Amino acid sequence: MSTFPTSLTCTSLSFAWPDGTAVFDDLQVAFGPGRTGLVGVNGSGKSTLLKLIAGELTPADGTVRVAVEVGYLPQNVTLDTALRVDEALGVAATRAALHAIEAGDATEEHFDVVGDDWDVEERTLATLGELGLGHIDLDRTVGEVSGGESVLLRLAALLLRRPDALLLDEPTNNLDLYARRRLYAAVEAWSGIMVVVSHDRELLDLVDQIADLHDGRITTYGGNFTAYEEALAVAQEAAERMVRVAESDVRRQKRELIESQTKQARTDRKGRQLAASGSHGKALMDAMRRRAEETAGRNKHLHEGRLDDARRRLSEAEETVRVDEEIRIDLPSTAVPYGRIVLTVEDLEIAYGTGASRALTIGGPERIALTGRNGAGKTTLLRTIAGDLPPVAGRAEVHVPMRFLPQRLDVLDDTLTVAENVARFAPRATNNVIRARLARFLFKGARADQRADTLSGGERFRASLAALMLADPAPQLLLLDEPTNNLDMASVRQLTAALASYEGALIVVSHDMPFLESLGITRRLHLEGGELKEIDREAVGYPS
Template structure:
């Protein structure tokens, strides 16, 4: 059964830029993961289905009660937890009715939810909240807790359909697990946009938004990826077959033309041996025959060319980053970073060192000091105690990609960090980061999310001196799955040391880590990976 159906949906931004046109989409019941490249319109489609945006044309049909959790959650800091959960009015009404002072408005507020308190307790406990203070101001909770409370409020509202946009962004491992379990236990249909591969491994369907169209695959993300791989392998075979057929048809056309040319030369040489009227008739007959023969072969070539074009259209051209970063290499025995008795602002203590091309993940729940550690290493904030000894050129890729000025062109911004490189060299290097000649002369502020990410990454990796320690703070947040794959490819080409904060476990696995630095212990412990 469908949960939501989009009919001939079109949406244009106020500047006239289209997002999609004539989109027909049917979302099945169950849990559906909506995937697609940055800029394909995933969040826009979710907002239209939620009623947050009005489509330029077309319509959405489905249940009326649709709950929506946006990617950029904005909650007024002075709202109470009870208000965010949507239970403040009902709880107060229950109190007055229980005390014998209930009014008609109170009974209306309660409706048939006389067990609201028990329902509230069960819902928030599933999301990790025990003895929750409902009078607490939402501005005093962490960002991850705010997301979980907002989700709890949506669940308590008992919607018919739940729409979630990147719900696990900025959540630590525990919070991600709680959210995933809560979503799986909810019995209604869910449509979620996510790049979280662990969450996508729990879905019933994957809906892919690509080039203005939507396709639904049954099963988890792994099943979707496998189906695409099989499809692309068949598409590549079809291209090879079509290429071979086109070459054969072109060869036959050429051979036919050579034969016709020989026949015409022979006919001319014999023209003087027959009466002119007979020669003319033979010439006309030969021309008709040659025209039919030539036209037939040319039609075969044109048809073979169309088959090749159709086959090529089925092959995806999703490029990957391919770069040579030998300048970033660090000898295995060289000291890169020494943290000697370092005490962070939150009280965490770190004693460790990085050597050579170590790849270390900094792990721990939100609030354990991961970002504080990075800020201390790069000198943004001082250590409370201890010594930070940074011994190699270092670059930081922050969560918000603030390393490039919005008003600079990509080329100018990268050139500031690599002043000795000429423009032609930089253009060639940027092309390896999938930034073409047109893109590199655009202002950074005009780039899409994926383009800005690649430009920021290129600026760091091409900087002078070449960074031999790269520090990344939640680099996969807000990246689509293709961009995560591109980031992984770039980092696996990087030959220096790596210090990375991430809750994205599949991403960390793909980086071939050498160790993990756990900030939940004091002092923080380093555990080598197997």
């Protein structure tokens, strides 16, 4: 591993999207050995920063100095499904040359390819085993593995390269509980430089420090995420106390200014009365008036200056208090009467060899958690219910207006703006109504005019959710596939609150156990071996 004290450095970094939307302006940050958790609200630029360091984006200004070999795991992993697993892992050529030599072909070219990597196959199998992928044959194709397994395959490919630094962008997205545990172990074992973007609290509690990206600046906190939250809470409490003190000072200065003006008014009134009595000579009265005006001017300047200073201190104090915007969702009328059937599934056999489910009926405002291991067919089942995939046999019939938010967030047209995408789903809504509703999803003003292809993962989720929630007619059955994957923790809380007010039926696939527990789940279904099994609602935890 590298011995550079600081190996990833961004100096005076500026970046903006082609439409002019600024992301960074004069950003300074450096990452050295150890594990760093990069946190910040959705759209703050976390993924963009990783792409700049990885060389996938070019800064508008400033420099990115990368003094070591970097491995980068993007948020949305896409692998060619036709590739063999060993090709996806980057060991196919070495493995083929090694097999040729073992078969008796001593061509020099084969030895050049192998180099010193004679244990490539053992290393590869060991790495796959450590990530829980020991069951995957190197000669299989990528198309035969699940989405979660493809994430771990990409990570395995990085680990086999032995880079000095790893950049991981939401690596636990799409991973079941078993796979997450494997990834946590790999993170704990990492001894080089690591920068990880995640909303996974358990993962962030494994890091050595937190880099907080807020308002285009990074502040570093020693310790894991729990320590960061505690430090931030202390800082916020101190900042709020400063605001209260500053507000009190402003009120006092206002009061003293009014008292000074009242006193001066009384003095002026007495002066006028004295002048009217004629008991003093004109010269004396003029001198007294000048002194009074000078004193009044000094007092006014003094108190107004103190009030301005107090207001400035209040403004500075308020700037130290963080107010992170969060999505606010007012759901349309979506009530479903108790007992009304919203979905009927009979003898359903779904695609990709994932088997058949038994009969299933969902009625009224039920809240169903659908769990299962990666590759069990959860996404395929939702897509079949949504009508995106035809069933192999049987039927899945939806009896109410339904909307499906897929894991890939591909409901948006990338060539259209956020507002235009929402208009596609609600053609009868006026532009003003659409923009007013989008403001509650934090797409205010010009943000609603951003093209969908410029959105961050979290922004894309908000835009997709807005498009579905604001659709006409309002959905009475919602299908959500891993909805918290791209959300910061504040937005997860807001999504939970929004779904708490949703009165329709809900089917949600998620490996985020705290999120599922917060939804008030009424039924738990587990998909395994093609069988959809009901789990005792009183059982503790979910099968992984």
